[in-house]
Amino acid sequence: MKEIKQIKIKKGMKINELIKEFKETGVGAKKLGEAADVLELMIKDKKCKKFLGIAGVLVPAGFKEIIMDLLEHINVLVITGANLTHDLINELGGKHYQGDENVDDKELNEKGLDRIYNVFLDNKSYIKLEEFFEKNFDKLKEAKNIREFLWKLGEISPKNTILRRCYEKKIPVFCPAIADSGIGLMIWGQLVKNKKINIDAFDDLREIINISWGSKKNGVIYINGGVPKNYIQQALQFSKGADYGLQITLAKIEDGGSSGAELKEGISWGKLNKNAKFVDLRCDSTIALPLIIAALKDRI
Amino acid sequence: MKEIKQIKIKKGMKINELIKEFKETGVGAKKLGEAADVLELMIKDKKCKKFLGIAGVLVPAGFKEIIMDLLEHINVLVITGANLTHDLINELGGKHYQGDENVDDKELNEKGLDRIYNVFLDNKSYIKLEEFFEKNFDKLKEAKNIREFLWKLGEISPKNTILRRCYEKKIPVFCPAIADSGIGLMIWGQLVKNKKINIDAFDDLREIINISWGSKKNGVIYINGGVPKNYIQQALQFSKGADYGLQITLAKIEDGGSSGAELKEGISWGKLNKNAKFVDLRCDSTIALPLIIAALKDRI
Amino acid sequence: MKEIKQIKIKKGMKINELIKEFKETGVGAKKLGEAADVLELMIKDKKCKKFLGIAGVLVPAGFKEIIMDLLEHINVLVITGANLTHDLINELGGKHYQGDENVDDKELNEKGLDRIYNVFLDNKSYIKLEEFFEKNFDKLKEAKNIREFLWKLGEISPKNTILRRCYEKKIPVFCPAIADSGIGLMIWGQLVKNKKINIDAFDDLREIINISWGSKKNGVIYINGGVPKNYIQQALQFSKGADYGLQITLAKIEDGGSSGAELKEGISWGKLNKNAKFVDLRCDSTIALPLIIAALKDRI
Amino acid sequence: MKEIKQIKIKKGMKINELIKEFKETGVGAKKLGEAADVLELMIKDKKCKKFLGIAGVLVPAGFKEIIMDLLEHINVLVITGANLTHDLINELGGKHYQGDENVDDKELNEKGLDRIYNVFLDNKSYIKLEEFFEKNFDKLKEAKNIREFLWKLGEISPKNTILRRCYEKKIPVFCPAIADSGIGLMIWGQLVKNKKINIDAFDDLREIINISWGSKKNGVIYINGGVPKNYIQQALQFSKGADYGLQITLAKIEDGGSSGAELKEGISWGKLNKNAKFVDLRCDSTIALPLIIAALKDRI
Secondary structure: OOEOOOOOOOOOOEHHHHHHHHOOOOHHHHHHHHHHHHHHHHHHOOOEEEEEEEOOOOOOOOOHHHHHHHHOOOOEEEEOHHHHHHHHHHHOOOOEEEOOOOOOHHHHHHHOEEEEOOEEEEOOHHHHHHHHHHHHHHHHOOOOEHHHHHHHHHHHOOOOOHHHHHHHHOOOEEOOOOOOOHHHHHHHHHHOOOOOOOOEOOOHHHHHHHHHHHOOEEEEEEEOOHHHHHHHHHHHOOOOOEEEEEEEEOOOOOOOOOOOOOOOHHHHHOOEEEEEEEEEEEOOHHHHHHHHHHHHHHHO | OOEOOOOOOOOOOEHHHHHHHHOOOOHHHHHHHHHHHHHHHHHHOOOEEEEEEEOOOOOOOOOHHHHHHHHOOOOEEEEOHHHHHHHHHHHOOOOEEEOOOOOOHHHHHHHOEEEEOOEEEEOOHHHHHHHHHHHHHHHHOOOOEHHHHHHHHHHHOOOOOHHHHHHHHOOOEEOOOOOOOHHHHHHHHHHOOOOOOOOEOOOHHHHHHHHHHHOOEEEEEEEOOHHHHHHHHHHHOOOOOEEEEEEEOOOOHHHOOOOOOOOOHHHHHOOEEEEEEEEEEOOOHHHHHHHHHHHHHHHO | OOEOOOOOOOOOOEHHHHHHHHOOOOHHHHHHHHHHHHHHHHHHOOOEEEEEEEOOOOOOOOOHHHHHHHHOOOOEEEEOHHHHHHHHHHHOOOOEEEOOOOOOHHHHHHHOEEEEOOEEEEOOHHHHHHHHHHHHHHHHOOOOEHHHHHHHHHHHOOOOOHHHHHHHHOOOEEOOOOOOOHHHHHHHHHHOOOOOOOOEOOOHHHHHHHHHHHOOEEEEEEEOOHHHHHHHHHHHOOOOOEEEEEEEOOOOOOOOOOOOOOOOHHHHHOOEEEEEEEEEEOOOHHHHHHHHHHHHHHHO | OOEOOOOOOOOOOEHHHHHHHHOOOOHHHHHHHHHHHHHHHHHHOOOEEEEEEEOOOOOOOOOHHHHHHHHOOOOEEEEOHHHHHHHHHHHOOOOEEEOOOOOOHHHHHHHOEEEEOOEEEEOOHHHHHHHHHHHHHHHHOOOOEHHHHHHHHHHHOOOOOHHHHHHHHOOOEEOOOOOOOHHHHHHHHHHOOOOOOOOEOOOHHHHHHHHHHHOOEEEEEEEOOHHHHHHHHHHHOOOOOEEEEEEEEOOOHHHOOOOOOOOOHHHHHOOEEEEEEEEEEEOOHHHHHHHHHHHHHHHO
16 A cells, blocks of 8 residues: 655646645546556557547637647547537637636627537628538538548538647547537438538448457447446457546536446446546646646657 | 515425425525526516526436426427437346445456446447447438438337437437447447448538527527537527527636536626526536426426 | 446336346446445444444535434434534525625625535625524533534524434434534524533543444445544444445545545444445435435335 | 536646536536535625635645635634544544545444544554643643633643644634533543532523624534534524635435525525625535535635
């Protein structure tokens, strides 16, 4: 057993220094320290395929570059349509503002501002998104499944989008609930004009399961649960189980839902290897993830 | 202003009596009392289309009949594939057991038990599910979108399933992330045998938006957030906003995610009408929802 | 292993019927069902001394009679000064109102209303409390420790107060942080008029430890953590550990604090017997506790 | 309105740099950025009396030096007895170890290890604590109230304890529930040997209220709610309300309890000034507080 260290904060302290100190402490800080270590191990293991699942509001809240940083290291991205939509909105010139969650939502509605907790989206941002999909619909309709659709979309998206980056780096992007997002609404906007597109809902499964199945080792990173976490878990069920795992979420264990479920629960299903190295960090991802990425930048 | 009542519990008290008393109190109990009232108003308003969104573990945890009860009153169901899968598993003879969440997951794995918090699923349950999809695949492949697929599946499902009930009552069922579920895996199991199916991922959007758009009034019930909540919210954006709202969840407000977002946030987006009657109840749905249903059975 | 039962809600269902059904399910509902059973066992065990710890807002929220019900069965009460103060305020004619937590606190301040989440306290209620302590101070100052002080206070309190009931039933009441409450402020109001009182801060410890030490069996009920929970835990450390335990709280496990700590953690300390029967229920106490009390009224 | 900035993590990034960037984002990270600013403003305001309230497990988890850092800037400390006890234990040679919360508590009990979430305390640590109180009891018994008792205890405590530091810097320390702690048990250990001590439970109130009342401006820092938060809130009620406020906690708003109550609720009571600058940060204090302290070290 190792004694708890009473850590000292120093002037000019770097993030990586503090994260290393955290590993010597207890409660959540210790887990944050261990989380950086697990992610470092996972990334440095070249035999390991890394699956990144992103839900929540990282993009509208200002943390898109964190995802871009992770794209340098991961092999598969599963992400919510909302994050992809807000990313496109930003890069097409739409606006997200800092706001206050204790505001009168009726007033916001009159001002044309859509609230996401303490982030306000200018409703006019959707105009450029509509124009973009109107103009590019014909290219998108060649896609046959959601992963292809997202690569097509990436190919024509502005340079600094997540989807463009994935397309360029040939990182498969999955988004099973794509219809449940602004992108879905944009496609709907074309469908009601009698345009046609046929994107298969199930076909992607072959691809993601093939990746997990075919790799020697797998690693999983689940940010904020949701469909991305569950979809990766499901794909892992056919492997020997993930060898590395990192979860960051505020979802609760006790409602039994997949979003808050402990990583170790996955051992019973075979989604997590019984000898896996993993950390389950219950923290706001907008705080914890930038810290971990900063630590990794100094280590890798 | 109304004084807080110091309520008394009586011997032999009925649930509806207590829920009425709760309305005279404070904190969460008051909200539970109001929740029953809002649901009663919503259900009794014949001009109102009711959208029910179900995520979480109601079915594996033993609360499928609660959903069946709600199907008597609602017009649209949006539900996770997991709930539909566990329902099919049960009605095909699979088994869910009571368990303890503080168990060794490695031992469970060796015993072939999959853990969902304190519920254990017998892994062998999947065999019957596979046989069922193997046998019935040809009927399913006629479907063109997810809603059609789910009605086809309902048509051939055992009598007491949610999907069969929806099919019989002609309640549209939506499940945007259907691939992210056991049902998705069953279809994958057929795809790898080179069978073909083509279910469109976006097509359903027209139907759900048409319902919300075309109705005089709308009511929403969100149980445990997730894709079902967000998908209904999205459809409502094109209406005048919901006139009634009930949310029950343990998801947190402060991570900014859709699952935990306050109902009133929807006013800024136009998803909720500014004059709507609504209640935001932060409680375990396996506790709160049966209570509300019991109260309603005595009122309607 | 026992199969999960898919329970059915019946018209006119009694609370006890539902709570029994809950025991056959999963997730939180199952725990609520087990909680009623553990409390029933604890109460029926005549050799067992029962310690009840109450924090949170049961009294201002309208659930004082629930505490009165429990006083019929328990042997020791540890409670926050806030609950005692609000109880006195009510019985002296002060007023708590139903409110809305999404209100402008500045307006409330101008109206003389003090907010406790969605409960508003009329600030004028303190006037009667001050008169009461002004008039009765001489009787209180005879007390030597906090338990004596609270019995003295109970002796002169209005008939339907928790303290009066405890005094009449000779139930020892402990409140280590008594100075941290409206009652504390009332005493302070006398001290600044140069009146004298000398209540010992440590003396009670002998009494509560003697009770736990001297009894054959102990049972603990922790509602909302806080000092009451920790003070009972501490007293139990010198016994063989509690034989029955029930905890109801929304406090979180992962910050490591005593309020949210799992009951089973107490086994390591010897505060809980390793063979104890116990249930750890993560639920709003204003919802869960009335349900459990209703179930018990039908069983005992 | 200010646009959300998409922040970039740089190699070798300092904590203060990231915290400044956080202020340009949304959700919890933004609040963390603002929290550092509010604390900076509060500390730099020389007319302002600063009240620090500490509950939870900062000391056993390895964050005692963070408290020491804050003692350089604050005027009043209200703290739980548990933190003071674990600090004394450490400085007298007792041991806290890093552990795993998913451990068998029965095994820990047999090994003489007491679990605090993922921190294990060596039970033998109490021996030195007992010897210390046995040896020094006579000095302690001269104290008349809890604040005096804690200064006496500080005077004789090892050099690097919180209490010794407060004694040397003449920072008043309050701990209304002192009996509810290991220190309480140590005093009980003397009382059962028929030694005498008489520490008044209410007398401190005059002192803390005098400080808040007499100062031009007040600032409050609440870490993990509990009695420390409520006791400061109560003292502030007689001032014009705090001018600066910072709260860091994982306690929940919706149970209505004081620990999780929003700072702004205090405006209704007059505990917070309606023009106050304040931040309500819902985060694990073992993660958020070290970050804020690091930022401040670079700013002050």
